[in-house]
Amino acid sequence: MIALREKRTVFVENLHTLPDPRWDGAVTRVARAGHVICGPDYAISRLSSPGFDLLYCREGQGTIRIGEELRRIGPSTCAVIAGDQPHGHFADRQDPWVLYWLRITGAEATEMMRLLFGPAGRIPIARGAAVADWFSRLFDLMRERGTNQDLLINRQIGELWSLLNAERLALESDRLPPALMRLIAAMGARPELRWTAEDMVSTARMSAAQLRRLFSAHLQTTPRDWLRRQRIQRAQDLLLRQGVTVSAVAEACGFSDIYHFSREFRRVVGLSPTAWRQSDGGGGL
Structure with missing residues (x-):
């Protein structure tokens, strides 16, 4: 994996869904998701995008830009990017990151991001294997493209909220005076x-x-x-x-x-x- 990271970007997974309009306003959507082993030149920049991009940095390092603000993101960190303003994310050239990512839209996504991530926009992750396993199961659901896909993904997102909240609570407990x-x-x-x-x-x-x-x-x-x-x-x-x-x-x-x-x-x-x-x-x- 390290040799690949030093030379070029490899998309291990790069998936999308076509939401069923019947469930608009009732479920949280995952429009796109993937797993990428980034090369040193990996960079994404957008004026805007729907919803939120959630990035889980499993290894390496990189930088998130939201408007004019830059946030450095290290390994074992989950971070969120609001898509309603210019934004981007860039791999560190010396130690490019390995990312799991997804784009979330729909019911209550904005409030969940505020509650989970707070002003810092990131959560240190202690149980990285659990988060990686969650993404693996999400990818399976996205590949199936069944008639019940929207509701199954919505249920899967609920599990992600629980995982991230457990990480947040553990961190806060460690920091309580x-x-x-x-x-x-x-x-x-x-x-x-x-x-x-x-x-x-x-x-x-x-x-x-x-x-x-x-x-x-x-x-x-x-x-x-x-x-x-x-x-x-x-x-x-x-x-x-x-x-x-x-x-x-x-x-x-x-x-x-x-x-x-x-x-x-x-x-x-x-x-x-x-x-x-x-x-x-x-x-x-």
């Missing part, structure tokens, strides 16, 4: 406790203002909202158990009374605790 890790571990273990502002400050060993800034910067929420979700998740677990009353669930999850519990549960879940328990999604068969 010790004070924040200490507090969320304590609250996650005992969400039923009152957890006053003083309790949180004492556990984190920092001021309330500093604590709010950490939650906002690293978890995009507030300490109280984070705790509320922990309590509701525990409440859902308990509601699935036979013979446990709603009032007992409220008490076990740290809510002051059943009315407060029902109000907060409905606000987060969209249903009352009783309705959720009785629903197909909550109660099962």
Whole structure:
């Protein structure tokens, strides 16, 4: 592989799809995808393109240009390029990259890219073999060209989101300040406790203002909202158990009374605790 990279560009895979218009607006599309072993002269430049280009650099290095901004991309990195402005990507001449890539358009793609990649536009990848395997299975679907191709690819894209989000969460966990890790571990273990502002400050060993800034910067929420979700998740677990009353669930999850519990549960879940328990999604068969 290295000898090829030093001499010329080789497209291992270069695939496209013809989307079925029946599913417009309902699924996320993959218009094109491929696997390329880049030579030193490999360069792509466009004024615009539909959707987003997602690049996974398996080996080597290169540069992404978005407008006037240049972003250096190294090995084991996934990066995204928005196609709504002039852009390009270029292999490093001394160490040209090996890329897996795809172009994504359609339902919710813009919001997913914002949530997953953030302002940096990249995610370091620890499980490179899993991402490469995902691309291999995508290529198989694109070659089949079956009548159900759009929906199968949409399902495959959902798996990619999960892979990338797991990588992002692992990275964020590694970067969480010790004070924040200490507090969320304590609250996650005992969400039923009152957890006053003083309790949180004492556990984190920092001021309330500093604590709010950490939650906002690293978890995009507030300490109280984070705790509320922990309590509701525990409440859902308990509601699935036979013979446990709603009032007992409220008490076990740290809510002051059943009315407060029902109000907060409905606000987060969209249903009352009783309705959720009785629903197909909550109660099962």
